Amino acid sequence: MQKKRKECPEVATCSVDYAFRRIGGKYKGRILWYLHEHSILRYGELGRTLPDITTKMLTQTLRELEIDNLINRKVYHEVPPKVEYSLTEVGEELIPFITHLKEWGDKQLEREQMKN
Amino acid sequence: MQKKRKECPEVATCSVDYAFRRIGGKYKGRILWYLHEHSILRYGELGRTLPDITTKMLTQTLRELEIDNLINRKVYHEVPPKVEYSLTEVGEELIPFITHLKEWGDKQLEREQMKN
DNA sequence: CCGCATCCATGTTGATACTG
DNA sequence: CAGTATCAACATGGATGCGG
Numbered sequence: 001m002q003k004k005r006k007e008c009p010e011v012a013t014c015s016v017d018y019a020f021r022r023i024g025g026k027y028k029g030r031i032l033w034y035l036h037e038h039s040i041l042r043y044g045e046l047g048r049t050l051p052d053i054t055t056k057m058l059t060q061t062l063r064e065l066e067i068d069n070l071i072n073r074k075v076y077h078e079v080p081p082k083v084e085y086s087l088t089e090v091g092e093e094l095i096p097f098i099t100h101l102k103e104w105g106d107k108q109l110e111r112e113q114m115k116n
Numbered sequence: 117m118q119k120k121r122k123e124c125p126e127v128a129t130c131s132v133d134y135a136f137r138r139i140g141g142k143y144k145g146r147i148l149w150y151l152h153e154h155s156i157l158r159y160g161e162l163g164r165t166l167p168d169i170t171t172k173m174l175t176q177t178l179r180e181l182e183i184d185n186l187i188n189r190k191v192y193h194e195v196p197p198k199v200e201y202s203l204t205e206v207g208e209e210l211i212p213f214i215t216h217l218k219e220w221g222d223k224q225l226e227r228e229q230m231k232n
Numbered sequence: 233c234c235g236c237a238t239c240c241a242t243g244t245t246g247a248t249a250c251t252g
Numbered sequence: 253c254a255g256t257a258t259c260a261a262c263a264t265g266g267a268t269g270c271g272g
Contacts, residue, residue: 015221016214020145022224023217026245029136043254051126054246059255080253081252093220098132100213101139105131108138108206142265159234170266175235196233197272 022068027053027061029098032087035071036095040086070094138184143169143177145214148203151187152211156202186210 023029027050034049035041041049047058062085065071070091076082087095127133139145143166150165151157157165163174178201181187186207192198203211 013225014146015225016145016149016218017221018225019217019221020140024136024140029132030130033132047254049126054248055255056247056257057245060245075254078253079252081255083254090224093223094217097213097216097220100216101135101210102132104209104213105133105135107209109129109131109134163234171235172237172267173265176265191234194233195272197235199234 022070023094023098025061025064027057028065029101031061031065032070032091032094033098033102035085035087036092036098040084043083043085046085065091138186139210139214141177141180143173144181145217147177147181148186148207148210149214149218151201151203152208152214156200159199159201162201181207 023032030050031046034046038045043058043062046062047053047055050058053061062071062073066073069088072086072088074084074086076084139148146166147162150162154161159174159178162178163169163171166174169177178187178189182189185204188202188204190200190202192200
């Protein structure tokens with residue numbers, strides 16, 4: 001409850017916060033999950049797998065994941081071009097977490113449907 | 117990649133997306149984690165544990181977690197008032213994942229420090 | 233002590249058009 | 253195919269003051 005957020009030591013060293021900043025955002029969880037399910041996906045395939053994403057957000061999100069070293073980006077200099085995305089080792093380490101989270105989500109969704 | 121987001125069936129049923137919407141946001145992860153560590157925390161204690169949060173965001177975030185049935189809110193009608201927060205059973209079910217995520221974050225933070 | 237209300241700043245996401 | 257660029261909308265977060 002103070003003003004100088006940047007100087008807050010709690011945030012700088014809190015690993016929970018650190019982790020959430022890396023996999024938060026509207027699409028990162030799903031992208032990581034789909035890359036885990038399919039091993040390798042091309043740009044267009046990812047776009048079709050997330051029907052609600054725009055090219056802008058897809059590119060932007062993939063760049064962030066790449067910078068954070070969670071995914072690999074492999075470019076084939078061909079015509080037409082081809083770019084493949086896959087999880088890095090660090091990214092793979094997140095999968096057990098996302099798996100559990102997904103199972104939790106499935107359970108909650110079931111519960112919600114029981115009400116209706 | 118389309119216009120009508122509300123009608124997208126993929127999002128409506130994707131449990132990964134569902135789960136991330138519930139524990140996403142700037143503070144939810146840390147709040148859940150601290151409530152797990154301390155079992156019960158009062159409003160002011162939570163505020164001090166998250167030094168970078170404002171009362172507005174603290175209240176707002178706690179309400180969302182309460183509505184999603186992840187935390188309990190117990191009000192003592194005393195003077196001065198007292199409100200205690202704790203995890204619900206559903207909220208507790210998330211802890212293994214947050215623990216896992218935290219361990220991953222710790223590891224990444226260590227790696228980053230090794231570079232410097 | 234535990235909030236709520238208001239107004240404002242910033243950040244995130246979306247729509248659309250266009251390119252190598 | 254795999255992106256960029258631009259502008260606009262919307263969501264999130266912050267500062268401050270007030271109230272039961």
